[in-house]
Amino acid sequence: MAGAVATAIGLAISPAQAGKSNDTLAWATDREVAVVDPYYNNTRELVVMGQLGWDGLLYRDLKTGEFKPLLATKWEWDGNKRLVAELRKGVKFHDGSDFDAEDVVYTINHVSNKDNGVLTYKNVSWMKNAEKLGSHKVAINLHKPFPAALAYLSNVVFIMPSGHYDSAPTKADGKKDFAAVKAVGTGPYQFVEVKAGEYVQWKKNGNYFKGSPKGEPQIGNIRFRTIKEMNTQIAELLTGGLDWIWDVPKDQAERLKDGGKVTVENAKTMRVSYMAFDVHGKSGQEFFKNKKVREAVAHAVNRGSITKNLVGPASVVIPSACHPDQFGCAQDVPKWSYDPEKAKALLKEAGYPNGFEFDIYAYRQREYTEAVIGDLAKVGIKAKLNFMQYRALRDLVWKGKTPVNHMTWGSNSIPDVSAITSHFFSGGRDDPAKDPEVIKALAEGDTATDPKVREAAYKKALTKISGELYWLPMFTYAKYYAWGSDLDFKTTPDEIPRFYTAKWK
């Protein structure tokens, strides 16, 4: 009887498909993945898996920022709205078909067509179309000059085989269900199976082309698992059911590190935190129309303390409305140091010697906003926290109903200022200021092809944004990663773990 029980227990525990012995790197997040297509699933998980299963035309070296050949071997601008690329020969898709110009033309023409419903259309809307110039030569035509094109081509434009979406089933409403097509790419890992809510299985692409800057994949299988609860993820990591997790809260990460059974690292991400002010008083609480009040808030919030005590050592305070790693993110802009006495003096000058009370809105990491509220209380400003879901908050922001919103932006890991500053300050609904001078400068930066002209234009815009305090740029986000002692893994600064570079020790 005891033997039977032991056997039953052994049978139940052994199938944990993870670890060196199974040659399977199992990683988990709290999100369910059902659609394995980077154009029809815009979650971070698919951004990560996109790099596994597919290749773009270019590869961006994270150490140097340099663009290297991936599916394209050469590229050059023909004017400022046409990019001509020569393609790599001898590359095969996972289904065995050969990669050529037809695939690039098909993919770009499919995704840039608005009717095909790519979820984050912004990632591809800058491309007008693509045309075949030879069996391995293409031209990509743009609607208007878009200097960040190479960054997008390396990060979010993945190449599918020609005719890939033609087999999409038709939905009841008569529209094609492109998300239902089985994933096929040229990437270092090949899609095997997905079970929504449980796992996505990948296996090594044995035919991955030699000379790829991504390198040759080392681990046989990669398995993504959905585990909602962080405590459960940690339990699985400690017992060998998982090899890798991230987004571990700071206190738990520190305990894990002290335990010594797993490797714990705090790494930077492309996400930044900011506080946006209602500078036109649309919300009905008009305190922040007064620049002195905004300055008082900027001096009252101890951003350094938040990064050090709450976020993690890889987080830094930012002076500009962008991430320091992004192209054009000038750091030489007006800065606002922590100085509560100055904040009190400014409040007095602004006519609020005893402070005032207002509503602050937030959706993410409540403790960060609570720290802000604590700092403001020290200078006499009472902030009432309205913590809600992202979709509810963004709706309110667009309607101008938030006196101050404390939010974040990840830029889709695009290393270019156009992915954040231009998004928020070009006069759209996210723009709290709608400053014509800033809008003009950003438009110049977004369309100029000379990097120096772009940098100068962005600096002008960022200087005005920080100087006028339309935003108080807060800090960069940092994530705690934890992985098993058998795994040789290197973190990356853009919040896209490259599992294809991981190997067993």
Added chain:
Amino acid sequence: MLQYMLKRLGIAILVALTVSLITFSMIYLSGDPAIALAGEAATEEDIANIRTFYGYDRPILVQYLDWLFRALQGDFGQSHYLKSSVGGVIFERLPTTMLLGACAITFALLLSIPLGVLAAIRPNSLIDRFALTVAVVGQAMPSFWFALTLMLWFGITWRLLPITGTSSWLNFVMPSIALGYYVTPGVMRLTRAGMLEVLGSDYIRTARAKGLRPMPILFKHALRNAILPVVSLAAVQFGFMLGGSIVIETIFAINGLGFLAWESIQRADLPVMQAIVLVLSVFYIALTFFSDMLNAFLDPRIRVR
């Protein structure tokens, strides 16, 4: 009896419709679903496209009636996130939740009925105090904390049970205990109270006077009567477990209906949320209806009232 049954059935249908209408309205109170679907990096244009694509630009009442009309024909639509039929997704995950609920209620009954009987046989004894302790702890302890404690001991420290998944019956041991324990106090106290009342009744005294042995008196005559309200309670609690397993499914990464409900709320997958609420409320209402009918069948006074 038929009149009573039809009346209860009518009420049940109205309750189901009301629940679905309230849920539909509440979903919109938490913000624009198109924003959640579009994701964080979406532009205004992306969101406007999605709003039109999924028909969220229509009046809410029109959307609700459209959904209800199709739901009554068995068509719950397509999941925006999972990109597959809502009916298929729900009925794929329902068996897991049903199995978890069945295991949990079985555990709860196996623990609570014997404890309740023993407590009634020896009121104010050590066993009664123990049963009371079980009840108090069960009601006071949050299920997530109990689940994590089980995981810590049986999953991490002793490595006796798997922590996540559904691949073996052993995967269901900890979730069933964690989910079932919450129900135990109610069932146990009801069993105890029923048994105390029955054991003090005239017919039991008569049975003893006739010289029947204690065990047949206890199980054949007393428990059979005392357990009737327990059956009703268990039926309702089973319905509660189907809807209330969200926390347990989340902690143990069980891919059931509760987990699906939680995920759908997070990503504003309205067709799935609506269908889950409807399915769970129908289950709950059906079980309550069954419980009402059972009580009415067993106690004719209820039908008259």
